[in-house]
Amino acid sequence: MRIVFKVGSNLLQTERNDIDLKFIAKLAESFKELREKGDQLLLVSSGAVLCGAKKLGYGEKPNELTLRQALAGIGQAYLMHLYDTVFSNYGLTVAQVLLTNDIFRKENEDRFANAQNTLEKLLELGVIPVVNENDTVAVSELVFGDNDFLSVYVSYMLKADLLVILSSAGGLLDEEGNLVQEVRDMEEAFRFVKGTGSKFGSGGMRSKLEATRLAVSIGIPVIITGKEDNLVEVRELKTAGTLFRPVQRRLRGRLKSIAMIEEPKGAIVIDDGAVEALRKGMSLLPAGVIRAEGSFSAGDVVSVMNSEGIVIGKGRVNFSKDEIEKVKGLKGAEVKKLLKTQKEEVIHRDHLVVFQ
Numbered sequence: 108m109r110i111v112f113k114v115g116s117n118l119l120q121t122e123r124n125d126i127d128l129k130f131i132a133k134l135a136e137s138f139k140e141l142r143e144k145g146d147q148l149l150l151v152s153s154g155a156v157l158c159g160a161k162k163l164g165y166g167e168k169p170n171e172l173t174l175r176q177a178l179a180g181i182g183q184a185y186l187m188h189l190y191d192t193v194f195s196n197y198g199l200t201v202a203q204v205l206l207t208n209d210i211f212r213k214e215n216e217d218r219f220a221n222a223q224n225t226l227e228k229l230l231e232l233g234v235i236p237v238v239n240e241n242d243t244v245a246v247s248e249l250v251f252g253d254n255d256f257l258s259v260y261v262s263y264m265l266k267a268d269l270l271v272i273l274s275s276a277g278g279l280l281d282e283e284g285n286l287v288q289e290v291r292d293m294e295e296a297f298r299f300v301k302g303t304g305s306k307f308g309s310g311g312m313r314s315k316l317e318a319t320r321l322a323v324s325i326g327i328p329v330i331i332t333g334k335e336d337n338l339v340e341v342r343e344l345k346t347a348g349t350l351f352r353p354v355q356r357r358l359r360g361r362l363k364s365i366a367m368i369e370e371p372k373g374a375i376v377i378d379d380g381a382v383e384a385l386r387k388g389m390s391l392l393p394a395g396v397i398r399a400e401g402s403f404s405a406g407d408v409v410s411v412m413n414s415e416g417i418v419i420g421k422g423r424v425n426f427s428k429d430e431i432e433k434v435k436g437l438k439g440a441e442v443k444k445l446l447k448t449q450k451e452e453v454i455h456r457d458h459l460v461v462f463q
């Protein structure tokens with residue numbers, strides 16, 4: 108089994124703001140046990156800025172971006188030193204892998220394949236890759252805190268069987284503060300989110316849920332849990348945190364690429380009836396389209412949004428933006444007549460990914 112673990116910055120320190128060596132040791136011990144069961148493991152770890160701040164004596168994450176990048180440079184070396192030292196005590200070898208998220212764009216397929224081959228080789232060698240964003244050259248993550256997304260992209264790249272996001276929150280809490288054991292309705296889960304991120308992290312629970320939604324939509328189960336949880340039993344989807352199961356089976360390659368890699372050229376806004384139909388696995392017809400946005404041609408990938416502007420899916424369109432504007436709200440026969448075509452689906456279900 109192939110498992111990707113993601114560790115957020117705040118988990119790397121104790122309540123007294125020291126580096127939590129006990130937790131790193133626990134992680135190593137769990138990894139050792141999982142490896143003995145034959146699992147392949149990868150760790151996406153934040154904490155470069157936090158470790159840099161600790162080294163230079165900053166109590167908080169500074170606002171200046173360049174300073175944060177500098178701290179990440181200092182802290183990444185320290186972070187890897189910690190992982191290397193502690194994991195070696197458990198007979199485990201780690202490798203530093205710093206990625207930038209542009210490798211996940213369609214035009215950078217070569218760089219994606221290079222990174223994929225290296226990670227596969229490391230796993231084949233029995234090594235644990237420790238992945239972070241290359242913060243000194245890329246700032247998207249320091250700004251958006253998308254290590255949660257990076258962990259989903261890495262899970263996609265390596266066809267992981269499970270993604271475990273470790274968070275100081277310990278899992279998703281409902282409005283009364285009780286832990287949600289399993290999420291079946293993502294929209295409800297989003298309503299439980301309060302505020303933004305914490306001191307050294309940047310994403311918060313919203314970023315975790317958005318990343319999770321993407322992972323489960325391409326068929327990867329996700330567990331969001333805390334550092335006290337049993338990190339070996341997660342392989343059986345047992346957790347003291349929150350489990351998100353994918354509703355559909357793994358997407359085929361073409362659809363995965365639409366979900367993960369292809370940049371949307373525009374958006375189609377649809378009504379509630381159409382949202383329901385798409386959720387049942389049907390194609391998108393002009394009758395449910397409210398409007399089209401952006402500039403796209405037939406064959407391009409677009410986002411599909413509900414009437415509140417929330418992205419609910421992504422797909423490859425059969426018609427251009429102008430054609431869709433012409434036939435929105437119309438029934439099949441009229442569409443065929445107006446556009447002189449045999450097709451009536453705006454997006455065929457075989458080319459459509461619906462996020463949960």
Ligand SMILES: Nc1ncnc2c1ncn2[C@@H]1O[C@H](COP(=O)(O)OP(=O)(O)O)[C@@H](O)[C@H]1O
Pocket residue numbers: 114115116117118273274275276278279280281299300301302303304305306307308309310311312313
């Ligand atoms: N419904 C919720 N359930 C759990 N945590 C939540 C919820 N809404 C907001 N949060 C906040 O999300 C934060 C966890 O995310 P983040 O700051 O990115 O931490 P980490 O460093 O653990 O990745 C916590 O500070 C928590 O207070």
Ligand SMILES: N[C@@H](CCC(=O)OP(=O)(O)O)C(=O)O
Pocket residue numbers: 114115116117152153154155156157179239240242248249251252253254255304307308309310311
């Ligand atoms: N790459 C940054 C991570 C920033 C980030 O996403 O943090 P977190 O929300 O704690 O996962 C670092 O290592 O400091």
